[in-house]
Amino acid sequence: MKVATWNVNSIRARLTHVLDWLALHRPDVLCLQETKVADAEFPYEPFQSAGYHVTHVGQKAYNGVAAITRAPAANAVTAPAGLDGEQKRALALTVGGVRVVNVYVPNGERVGSDKYELKLKWFAALRRYVSAELERHPLLTVVGDFNVAPEDRDVHDPRLWQNQVLFSAPERAALRTLLDIGLVDVFRRFEQPPGSYTWWDYRQGAFRRNLGLRIDHILCSQPLAGHCRACFVDKTPRGLERPSDHAPVLAEFRFEAG
DNA sequence: ATGGTGGCGCGGCCA
Numbered sequence: 001m002k003v004a005t006w007n008v009n010s011i012r013a014r015l016t017h018v019l020d021w022l023a024l025h026r027p028d029v030l031c032l033q034e035t036k037v038a039d040a041e042f043p044y045e046p047f048q049s050a051g052y053h054v055t056h057v058g059q060k061a062y063n064g065v066a067a068i069t070r071a072p073a074a075n076a077v078t079a080p081a082g083l084d085g086e087q088k089r090a091l092a093l094t095v096g097g098v099r100v101v102n103v104y105v106p107n108g109e110r111v112g113s114d115k116y117e118l119k120l121k122w123f124a125a126l127r128r129y130v131s132a133e134l135e136r137h138p139l140l141t142v143v144g145d146f147n148v149a150p151e152d153r154d155v156h157d158p159r160l161w162q163n164q165v166l167f168s169a170p171e172r173a174a175l176r177t178l179l180d181i182g183l184v185d186v187f188r189r190f191e192q193p194p195g196s197y198t199w200w201d202y203r204q205g206a207f208r209r210n211l212g213l214r215i216d217h218i219l220c221s222q223p224l225a226g227h228c229r230a231c232f233v234d235k236t237p238r239g240l241e242r243p244s245d246h247a248p249v250l251a252e253f254r255f256e257a258g
Numbered sequence: 259a260t261g262g263t264g265g266c267g268c269g270g271c272c273a
Contacts, residue, residue: 009273010265034273036265061266062273107273115272147273201273202263245264245273 001096001255002027005143005216006237006248007104007199011035011066014244015043017237022050025234025250028070029095031102033145035064042066057088064088065102065144069095081132082125089122092133098224098253099137101130103144108165116165119147123174131181140221142183145199145246147215148175150185154214156195166213183219186228186251198233199246207238218251227253 004027008014011032022030035042035058042056047068057078058064065088067073073093080101083090089104103126108119130142148171152158161167179185187196197212206212218231231251238247 013265034265062271109273204262242264 001098001253002250003029003031003098003100003141003143003218003253004248004250005031005033005102005145005218007033007145007216007244007246009034009036009244009246011037011043011064012041013242015046017240017243019046019050021234021237021248022047022052022068026070027068027250029100030068030248031100031143032066032068033064033102033104035066036061037064055091055093057091059086059088062087063104065091065104067091067093067095067100067102069093071095080129082129083122090126090129094137097139097255099133099140101133101140101142101144103142103146105145105147107147108171110165111163111168120170120174123171123177127174127177127181130178130183134182134221138221139224139227141224141251142178142219143217143249145216146175148172149213149215150175150217153194154197156197156211156213161213166215178219182222184222184225186218186220186225186231187214187233187249189225189228190231192232196233197247198249200238202245207243216246216249218249220251224253227255229254 056066076093109115198216200207
């Protein structure tokens with residue numbers, strides 16, 4: 001089973017990139033963030049033609065999350081408790097026996113701003129929601145754009161980024177609370193190239209210079225993490241014409257028979 | 259340099 005996450009920064013602007021990537025990797029579930037469309041404007045048809053089902057919760061111009069699944073999803077929740085505000089940033093569903101929570105955590109603007117405080121509150125609500133989900137679903141993954149780099153090695157220049165939004169200590173502590181309740185960052189279960197990032201600013205040739213941060217994650221419950229056989233960032237789409245500023249992250253799981 | 263690039267949607271917000 002393959003699970004992927006990708007902040008596409010507009011599904012309409014990135015439709016060809018996403019369809020090409022889907023055809024190449026054939027994930028069982030691809031979670032998207034920043035679709036930037038209301039539900040009625042989502043381009044369902046091309047995904048259905050590719051043999052996929054779409055669960056989407058979005059709004060005009062901002063935010064929006066989707067799960068693209070090979071099998072029909074079960075028990076989809078598009079307004080998770082505590083994460084159900086005007087901003088469409090979370091959904092949950094079950095596919096292939098795995099509970100998948102797809103999140104687009106608020107960016108936080110800058111340390112100390114109102115949006116920063118909202119981001120920390122959002123993390124607290126996410127922790128509460130995931131704790132409840134874990135009790136019902138031992139095989140659970142929380143994926144998406146968390147807008148936080150966990151460690152020094154996830155930032156091209158940790159000294160430059162210390163106390164900055166996306167890497168401040170309170171944000172990292174908030175992300176860590178998800179690990180404290182039992183989730184595992186499966187990316188670090190495997191050997192990775194140094195300088196592995198998932199987001200590069202559009203400005204000043206950041207991608208070409210690999211000035212990035214690892215802020216998109218696949219966090220798994222311990223029972224599910226035990227089945228994880230690979231996890232990697234695919235930088236390829238970030239190098240295409242008119243790319244998203246994020247690259248997709250993909251994890252592969254094996255469930256032995258019997 | 260309080261900049262810079264990009265999406266949405268057509269001025270300014272958001273990232």
